[in-house]
Amino acid sequence: MARKAGRTPEETRRVLLEAAAVVFRERGLSASLDEIARRAGVSKGGLLYHFAAKEDLVRALANDVLDDLRAMVFAEIDPEDSAPGALARAYIRTCLAVTPDDEAAIRETVHLLAQLTVMPDVVELMRTDSQRWHDDLRADGMPDHVRTLVINAVDGASMSPFYGGALSEDDLNTLKRQLLRFTLHSELWDALSPDTAASSSH
Amino acid sequence: MARKAGRTPEETRRVLLEAAAVVFRERGLSASLDEIARRAGVSKGGLLYHFAAKEDLVRALANDVLDDLRAMVFAEIDPEDSAPGALARAYIRTCLAVTPDDEAAIRETVHLLAQLTVMPDVVELMRTDSQRWHDDLRADGMPDHVRTLVINAVDGASMSPFYGGALSEDDLNTLKRQLLRFTLHSELWDALSPDTAASSSH
DNA sequence: TGTACATCAGTGAACGCGCGTTCACTGATGTAC
């Protein structure tokens, strides 16, 4: 056979990337190209037509996942919300999803990314991406000490499944509301500062 | 040659584990036993005498690292400090070390652990370890919503080097003092709750 | 105290298998005339 009827090359590429995501997540980066190709319904040679080497496939996948994540967060921004911290709130809502489906999706994504970091090239990609998040969030208008606290708490919680330390649904929900509240009520920002006197009067 | 003069089998074992830590951190779990053995000054056969299979070596290493980390945190507990959150404060001080040497040590440890998670057995070990931390920290006397916030912020910050998103020294320092303050001043705990009215009077 | 023997802590060569990559080939699709 040559070109599959009813499947454009671009579609094949997508199917291959999706198969790679599943297989790498389940078996780690040492999973074979053969298994990925089989899952995509393509021969190993076919896979290698689209991605000349395994490294290319991994890089393309990492780029894809990182872009998707960014798009998800930006799509979650409330268009009515123009107060400082709007991006941070979208970040919180996306990464600390509470509906079981969304939560599972985020966990799977994080777990996949964790597997991909085995490749130094991917770490470089993630470093760049992370720097971009940092810049975007700085431009979001919250003071440094609030932003750093909130974002690191979100990151800690969303990475916890990767080492098996999943939070209970209650804890996750509480954390989410806490963090949203921190970003929304600027009168709290003083109380969150390390330099304020311990008493929380205003 | 047989037994190396001036090196007990236990010492050889330790040298092998340390070599494995370095090599796995630098090259990931797919690094070869040959390279680890060479770095330890032992033949590949010698390595396999101590660890019958690569999996055994990895498991032993993961156990080691997890135990070390726990010991470091417990050693950091202030014996004078009997207030709620003493363990959490030790956790903060250990994981958010600010001296360059200690910081590098933690980063390397986290990065190594991230590599080891490629093996499902290790994830299981980490899940158990994480559960134990959760239990220990629950017994530490702080309310759930404070503990969860603080620990996740610490985890987020200490895992950030693993995906390349390192915090600046200033941000790290600020975060550390913030979190320590949260655990120390129980009059703040209300203000950190998601359910309190936004105003921070007490 | 010396000797025989078992065991310990390795060595280093060989094996075998899985997996990434190469390669010769092919059938469908697009294009020129």
Next chain:
DNA sequence: TGTACATCAGTGAACGCGCGTTCACTGATGTAC
């Protein structure tokens, strides 16, 4: 509109290499008598 030809999107067999594991062997150390 039909035909020739190039290119695209694959197939599937073969190759080769790295790496985990096995194995036969060995020299030092510990133990019994």
